[in-house]
Amino acid sequence: MTLTVFPSGVKTFCLYKKIGGRPERVSIGPFPDLTIEQARGEASKLNGRIADGENPADERRTERDATGEVHTLGQLIEAYVTQQILPHSSRPAKAAYEIRRIANVYLSDWKNKPLADITKKLVLARHAEIGSDHGRIMANRVVGMLKTAINWASGDVEPWTGTNPAKLSKKQRFEEHERSRYLTPEEMVRFNAALDEETNGDLRDFVVLGLSTGQRRGNVLGMCWEHIAPDLSTWTIPKTKTKNKKIHACELQPAAIRVLKSRKENRKEDNPWVFPSKTSASGHLEEMKRAWKLLVKRAGLYTPGDPDRITVHSLRHTNVSYMVMSGRSLEQAGATIGHLSPMSTRRYAHLHQEVQRETARAGAKQMERMVAEAAKKNPALLGNGHER
DSSP states (O other): OEEEEOTTSOEEEEEEEEETTEEEEEEEEEETTSOHHHHHHHHHHHHHHHHTTOOHHHHHHHHHHHHTOOOBHHHHHHHHIIIIIHHHOSSHHHHHHHHHHHHHHHSGGGTTSBGGGOOHHHHHHHHHHHHHHHOHHHHHHHHHHHHHHHHHHHHTTOOOOSSOTTOOOTTTSOOOOOOOOOOOHHHHHHHHHHHHTOOOHHHHHHHHHHHHHOOOHHHHHTOBGGGBOTTSOEEEEOGGGSTTSSOEEEEOOHHHHHHHHHHHHTOOTTOSBSSBOSSSSSSBOOOOHHHHHHHHHHTTOOOTTOTTOOOTTHHHHHHHHHHHHTTOOHHHHHHHHTOSSGGGGGGGHHHHHHHHHHHHHHHHHHHHHHHHHHHHHOGGGGTTTSOO
16 A cells, blocks of 8 residues: 655555456545555555455446546546647647647557556667657657646546656657757758759748748747748747747848748738648648758758758758758857847857858968968068068
8 A cells, every 4th residue: 555645746555466467556545634544544444355356446447437537548548638738728729639649659559558558678678769760859749748747647537546658768768869960061052952843832932041041940830921021031020939938039131031022922811821721720830841851862961861951951950950051150150030039040060160260270271371481571580581
């Protein structure tokens, strides 16, 4: 018998017992409604029933079915989405869609699994399986979502007791490396050639805006006309749409201005979105995965199994990388795309260091040239530093 303390402060007596070869948890009653002596008496009765071949945990699950309480993973996910994500998330529709998608794709066979049956061993096995089939980053994301949902359940709806089985240690999680993959000059030539042949106008304009502004995919596709200056010189992203929750003003370059001018001229019925959509719930385009895949394939840059492959986010990395390689500091480049902390731009430090090395080498070579020219013009300077 144990006394379980939930994050909400509620204390409940529980009996943990292996019944029919499977670990079970049976709730005895809340403390202090029950004293320790009373709880021990109830635990003794439950042990007697278990010895007679009964499973009190099955009865409790049946009771929860009748009351609509949460006890399976599928019910937990829905409760988490409807009670926590939709009321409290800054982007509820998007967040709810992503959580349900992860559950449906990677945990569909666990939907009817009782929460008590989800063990650390099962989670580790599924984590390894997802890592092998779908990538290490996705494996970490799935387990991270599961851990967060169970943590919420422990604190709010309280169907969960004991240690969170989805709480993996740093050694148990897959190591993740920050991506900084950008399009090299040679790759840009091939990419631009493929883009020139692109017949999907939305994709073509999105790529140009992504490369030119360095902003995230969601921000570019969710670009709203009211946030763009009348002369198309500036795009102000509201704090509700930025990752750091700060307003970000993006100075638009000629390539971006040309795209926006064309789209504004072809704007229909005062639609508020730069990339409108008749099918999405948001009213604007949200994904162009298939079109992007075809574009990258046409450019000869499609490497699906490569963890450092070219992705849509590589447009952002490319924008920052060329700013850094032009000699701008990490702080300047980071501020341009909306990074508040220099730590966020540290993945480009190697490019910055290379620019510094090139600058130092150029300075040293220039010094050598100028000294040699001075000596050639006035050989007398070589005599102990004094003219004769």
